[in-house]
Amino acid sequence: MHDQNRAVYVISVAAELAGVHPQTLRIYERKGLVDPARTGGGSRRYSQSDIDLLRRIQELTNEGLNLMGVQRVLELETELMAARAETEALREQANRALADTRAAAAEQLRAQRRDLVPLRQDVVLYRDNRPGRTR
Structure with missing residues (x-):
């Protein structure tokens, strides 16, 4: 595994x-x-992440940005990555909450159905048999 x-x-x-x-x-x-x-003696040591960053800086300077512009672009890229990560975390949280809500609603519906008692209903024709009533 490469760090x-x-x-x-x-x-x-x-x-x-x-x-x-x-x-x-x-x-x-x-x-x-x-x-x-830095090493104990003060020598610089670069990681692969540093090399990737240096290459990104080179890309931006080759596109015509000065170092202040490069710094701002890098800051904005970092903010964008953080915002995307936060958005994804919020999306996952919302999906979990929605799944929990759906599960609770389904359980409540099942509970309500258990509480229902079927009634036998017969259809009876109504006849008004009171005196003086005709139909």
């Missing part, structure tokens, strides 16, 4: 994997776009 967040790549390897110069990674770090792990 996406395990910081294993040194800056030169990370830069090569992301297709940028190591100095570019240092700039990205100074701008707050990426935050690599």
